[in-house]
Amino acid sequence: MSQINVWDKVDQYITERLIPHDAILEAVLSTNQEAGLPAYDVSPSQGKLLNLLVQMQGSKRILEVGTLGGYSTIWMARALPAEGKIVTLELDPHHAQVAAANLSLAEVQDKVELRVGDALEQLSQMSNEGVEPFDCIFIDADKPNNPNYLKWALHFSHPGTVIIGDNVIREGEIINKNSEDPRVQGVRAFYDLIADENRITATAIQTVGSKGYDGFVIGMVTS
Numbered sequence: 001m002s003q004i005n006v007w008d009k010v011d012q013y014i015t016e017r018l019i020p021h022d023a024i025l026e027a028v029l030s031t032n033q034e035a036g037l038p039a040y041d042v043s044p045s046q047g048k049l050l051n052l053l054v055q056m057q058g059s060k061r062i063l064e065v066g067t068l069g070g071y072s073t074i075w076m077a078r079a080l081p082a083e084g085k086i087v088t089l090e091l092d093p094h095h096a097q098v099a100a101a102n103l104s105l106a107e108v109q110d111k112v113e114l115r116v117g118d119a120l121e122q123l124s125q126m127s128n129e130g131v132e133p134f135d136c137i138f139i140d141a142d143k144p145n146n147p148n149y150l151k152w153a154l155h156f157s158h159p160g161t162v163i164i165g166d167n168v169i170r171e172g173e174i175i176n177k178n179s180e181d182p183r184v185q186g187v188r189a190f191y192d193l194i195a196d197e198n199r200i201t202a203t204a205i206q207t208v209g210s211k212g213y214d215g216f217v218i219g220m221v222t223s
């Protein structure tokens with residue numbers, strides 16, 4: 001078996017053993033595919049990780065940058081208490097339309113505020129509106145803007161806020177300082193900002209599985 005095949009099969013094994021079959025989440029993935037959305041959603045095991053992190057932290061307010069079809073949004077929304085809320089930001093109106101239907105199917109729409117438009121503009125507008133800080137922030141949109149999203153994440157944080165960034169390994173390309181891929185350079189600048197920021201303590205976890213070789217940055221705002 002090739003290495004990638006093993007990762008995929010082990011991911012399937014983990015999912016079968018630890019993540020109960022969920023007709024709604026499977027329907028969401030099918031809907032996304034039928035609607036022509038790119039398969040950039042987190043995997044089931046990664047969605048469960050987000051769900052567990054939200055529960056472990058006791059998050060009540062979550063900010064997500066990059067909704068796609070709402071798959072990760074649903075995983076996190078399900079971990080929230082009754083009064084909890086997610087604000088999720090999506091640029092593409094078609095993605096947002098599909099997400100809105102998926103959120104309703106999963107019956108989490110009352111916990112989710114889906115804002116459509118460029119995330120940086122939305123974040124600036126939210127600041128003007130005096131939106132309160134968040135307990136958990138998931139950054140998963142256009143990677144060249146990761147440094148900008150991190151600055152906004154700090155703006156919307158309090159001590160104890162957890163900040164998670166997806167796709168931070170990029171099949172190992174992250175160590176290529178000469179990469180011409182703007183997503184790699186965006187994520188490298190994201191690491192640099194975190195490294196230089198004394199208000200965040202963080203690590204990164206390399207992941208393998210159905211989504212290939214990638215990873216998450218997980219950090220916490222300390223002051």
Ligand SMILES: C[S@@+](CC[C@H](N)C(=O)[O-])C[C@H]1O[C@@H](n2cnc3c(N)ncnc32)[C@H](O)[C@@H]1O
Pocket residue numbers: 040041042065066067068069070071072073089090091092095117118119120140141142
């Ligand atoms: C990796 S996908 C999100 C996946 C989703 N978090 C999940 O796991 O189900 C990235 C999403 O970010 C959106 N996006 C890209 N640039 C954006 C921007 N400037 N502002 C807001 N959303 C953006 C894309 O349209 C896409 O739907």
